[in-house]
Amino acid sequence: METPTxxxxxxxxxCDRLGIGRSKLYELMDAGEIRSVKIxxxxxxxxxxIVEFIERLENSAA
Known part of the structure; x- marks a missing residue:
């Protein structure tokens, strides 16, 4: 049985998923580049x- 993502x-x-450090992730969240939620x-x-952020990076590199 597969484990759901x-x-x-x-x-x-x-951070692991994006290959960046924690401080860079906070920078991106503060700048509105990547969304987060608080529970x-x-x-x-x-x-x-994460997917949207990666897609934006790919589109800007094209």
Whole structure:
């Protein structure tokens, strides 16, 4: 049985997924480049925000 892909990523997992450091991720969130949500005290990055960010990078490189 396949494990479903996480829809929300903790910050360390989002950093791993993007191949960037934690401070760079905070920079991108502060600049509005990548969306995040807060649930209680946890800041999480939606999978869709990661995909959109990667797509924007690819489109700007073309």
């Amino acid at each position: 996480a829809k929300l990523h903790r910050l360390d997992a989002a 209680g005290r946890n800041r999480l990055v939606p999978e869709s925000a």
